[in-house]
Amino acid sequence: MERLATLEDLPTEYVEALTAKNLVPLWPSLRDVLPPYTPKPRTQATAWKYQDIRPLLMQAGELTPIEKAERRVLVLANPGHTLDNMRATSIMYLGMQLLLPGEWAPSHRHVPNAVRLIVEGNGAYTSVDGEKCEMERGDLILTPSGMWHEHSHDGDSEVVWLDVLDLPLVYYSETSYVEEGEKVKGEHESNPKIYGPGLVATENFQRNDTIEYPILRYPWVDTKKSLESIAAGKDVDMVQVTYVNPETGQDAQKIIGFSAIMLRPNEVLRLPRRSCAIIFHIIEGDVVVDADDVRHELIASDTSCAPCFANITLTNQNDTPAFIFVADESPFQKKLGLYSERPRTDV
Numbered sequence: 058m059e060r061l062a063t064l065e066d067l068p069t070e071y072v073e074a075l076t077a078k079n080l081v082p083l084w085p086s087l088r089d090v091l092p093p094y095t096p097k098p099r100t101q102a103t104a105w106k107y108q109d110i111r112p113l114l115m116q117a118g119e120l121t122p123i124e125k126a127e128r129r130v131l132v133l134a135n136p137g138h139t140l141d142n143m144r145a146t147s148i149m150y151l152g153m154q155l156l157l158p159g160e161w162a163p164s165h166r167h168v169p170n171a172v173r174l175i176v177e178g179n180g181a182y183t184s185v186d187g188e189k190c191e192m193e194r195g196d197l198i199l200t201p202s203g204m205w206h207e208h209s210h211d212g213d214s215e216v217v218w219l220d221v222l223d224l225p226l227v228y229y230s231e232t233s234y235v236e237e238g239e240k241v242k243g244e245h246e247s248n249p250k251i252y253g254p255g256l257v258a259t260e261n262f263q264r265n266d267t268i269e270y271p272i273l274r275y276p277w278v279d280t281k282k283s284l285e286s287i288a289a290g291k292d293v294d295m296v297q298v299t300y301v302n303p304e305t306g307q308d309a310q311k312i313i314g315f316s317a318i319m320l321r322p323n324e325v326l327r328l329p330r331r332s333c334a335i336i337f338h339i340i341e342g343d344v345v346v347d348a349d350d351v352r353h354e355l356i357a358s359d360t361s362c363a364p365c366f367a368n369i370t371l372t373n374q375n376d377t378p379a380f381i382f383v384a385d386e387s388p389f390q391k392k393l394g395l396y397s398e399r400p401r402t403d404v
């Protein structure tokens with residue numbers, strides 16, 4: 058495409074006259090906001106190693122009592138968005154949250170949708186609208202928009218989980234706020250057995266138009282069992298399950314999609330180029346994540362992200378299976394008609 062004129066091509070007094078009237082010429086920025094053929098993401102391929110995070114998170118537990126923090130979290134920020142923006146991708150926020158024995162993170166509800174992926178520890182639970190959701194490693198717990206929730210710890214060791222929120226999108230739309238509530242103990246246990254595990258093989262995933270939240274806790278034991286069942290059955294190119302609402306068949310939440318991948322021993326998995334940024338969190342195993350020319354060697358509890366339309370390859374380096382939790386922006390993009398896939402460019 059032809060090069061367009063820049064601000065420097067315009068007389069200074071003309072630019073100053075525009076500025077005085079709160080006006081901006083489009084053409085100097087047109088190629089930035091509408092780049093030819095492929096977006097120019099600010100999201101950078103980035104990794105956060107748990108061995109780096111954990112000591113600093115434990116130190117935060119010593120430095121700041123829960124009463125002074127409300128939520129004791131270290132944000133996994135992407136340098137492409139600048140660290141003060143607290144974004145992992147354009148619409149996904151990530152944070153590692155610590156709850157110590159005997160602590161209570163006070164009840165509140167907020168506009169952003171959130172999930173918790175438990176990284177380590179036991180004995181804690183999240184209460185969501187009165188439903189008690191036990192926290193075990195690998196469990197996924199939903200706290201959808203507008204639902205009262207709190208975190209309590211009756212155990213004797215540290216509990217850490219990965220928060221995933223659509224906070225950047227909600228904040229950008231100027232609709233973000235929180236309300237404080239009273240402490241409420243979980244009144245009834247989460248019972249996903251009424252519906253089954255709330256998982257579906259990704260290749261069979263279909264949607265309809267109703268949104269509810271019949272399952273708030275997706276136990277890792279069920280997810281892992283589903284993945285192993287798929288791997289042991291028919292020959293499939295990718296062993297993956299999607300976390301869904303079993304009453305509707307839709308994504309478990311409205312904006313961000315969640316799934317889990319099993320890499321078979323020594324498997325190399327080449328993903329299609331997708332229009333959405335993707336988060337990878339290793340639950341079990343050692344995995345190499347290649348995103349274009351950036352390589353991250355990850356172990357259990359490490360997290361990484363890849364920008365839109367990256368050539369992503371996942372490699373299991375061991376003779377045992379590896380398990381990966383995945384979060385991506387595809388539900389949001391599909392609702393707006395923005396989602397697409399393209400052939401890889403590294404073939």
